[in-house]
Amino acid sequence: MNKSLSDKIRNIEPYVPGEQPGGEGIIKLNTNENPYPPSPKAADVIKELNAERLRLYPSFKCHQLKKALCDIYKLNENQIFLGNGSDEVLAMCFMTFFNSNLPVLFADITYSFYDVWCGLFNISFKKVALDNDFKINIKDYLTPNGGIVIANPNAPTGVYSELSDIEEIIAFNKGCAVIIDEAYVDFGAKSASELINKYDNLIVVHTFSKSRSLAGIRVGYAMASKELINALEAVKNSFNSYTLDTASQLIAAKCAEDTEYFNLCRQKIIKTREQTVSELEKLGFEMPKSYANFIFPKHPLIKADELFEYLKKRNIFVRYFNKPRINDRIRITIGTDEQMKILLSAIKDYMEENNISIK
Numbered sequence: 001m002n003k004s005l006s007d008k009i010r011n012i013e014p015y016v017p018g019e020q021p022g023g024e025g026i027i028k029l030n031t032n033e034n035p036y037p038p039s040p041k042a043a044d045v046i047k048e049l050n051a052e053r054l055r056l057y058p059s060f061k062c063h064q065l066k067k068a069l070c071d072i073y074k075l076n077e078n079q080i081f082l083g084n085g086s087d088e089v090l091a092m093c094f095m096t097f098f099n100s101n102l103p104v105l106f107a108d109i110t111y112s113f114y115d116v117w118c119g120l121f122n123i124s125f126k127k128v129a130l131d132n133d134f135k136i137n138i139k140d141y142l143t144p145n146g147g148i149v150i151a152n153p154n155a156p157t158g159v160y161s162e163l164s165d166i167e168e169i170i171a172f173n174k175g176c177a178v179i180i181d182e183a184y185v186d187f188g189a190k191s192a193s194e195l196i197n198k199y200d201n202l203i204v205v206h207t208f209s210k211s212r213s214l215a216g217i218r219v220g221y222a223m224a225s226k227e228l229i230n231a232l233e234a235v236k237n238s239f240n241s242y243t244l245d246t247a248s249q250l251i252a253a254k255c256a257e258d259t260e261y262f263n264l265c266r267q268k269i270i271k272t273r274e275q276t277v278s279e280l281e282k283l284g285f286e287m288p289k290s291y292a293n294f295i296f297p298k299h300p301l302i303k304a305d306e307l308f309e310y311l312k313k314r315n316i317f318v319r320y321f322n323k324p325r326i327n328d329r330i331r332i333t334i335g336t337d338e339q340m341k342i343l344l345s346a347i348k349d350y351m352e353e354n355n356i357s358i359k
Ligand SMILES: *Cc1c(COP(=O)(O)O)cnc(C)c1O
Pocket: 032, 084, 085, 086, 087, 088, 111, 151, 155, 181, 183, 206, 207, 208, 209, 215, 218, 219, 220
């Protein structure tokens, strides 16, 4: 390429999501999707959707979906911002709220998209080390900063910080925005959404991709004071007025209303998680207590990258991060009981073939 041309082109290191392998017989435990289908209401919406409606732009107000969320979180519609997946919502939040010369703070081990957005939007940041149990140290966040983002429960560790700790951080930092990314909150953690009417610097971000089994339609949302939501809307409307299409709005609204199905699904996953943890511990694995739909085990006698490759050869996809402090672990998404049984038997085979004794 012409040097002068290439000098004008943005060169950026993007976020790399987990593989999306296709084909029969694959057990996909690598991107924290839900193993169960979405609420049956989703299929009803798709069947009843009148294609004629797609001629028009989607609803700007997203009333039905916002109302469903307001009923769940006891908020007003002007406290909700919707987007095309929570990745988009988070990117908009970074653009809207992180405009300071002071660095934005986030953990050294957390969702790796945060670095990418800081790079994309030229936001200065400082990574704060988690302790040896992957817990955050509150004191690290009680210092001048340009904003804070915390995934709680954290990814890829599954570790949850108590709401009282999160509140201490929010309360200390009234002069800057604190984003709590709660992608996994529905698997046993407590949401900071109950603090929204108390702190106007708090933004809580959720997704339909994990607990609501809707990664395929891309719906996420932020909850905050109406002033912060207004600021987000203004940035979004300077970018793309219609980030959420008609079909996604309708499907997400109907699924959000189906509380019974939602509770059934997440309880099943929590139960499978606890069973899987106990089976893995019997084999000598150790892992932090997970409040998410994944676990993050290591084994003193197993090389994580080797186990990762072995499982892949058996068509079982998990996630391995070749990064300091976590390259001795694999992250396993919780699937169905049946999938976990196949995974455990593959791990046992690996241990047998490598003469690793089961204690
Ligand atoms: C999965 C995930 C998201 C993004 O979810 P979307 O599919 O874009 O809604 C955001 N934050 C964390 C920590 C995640 O794990």
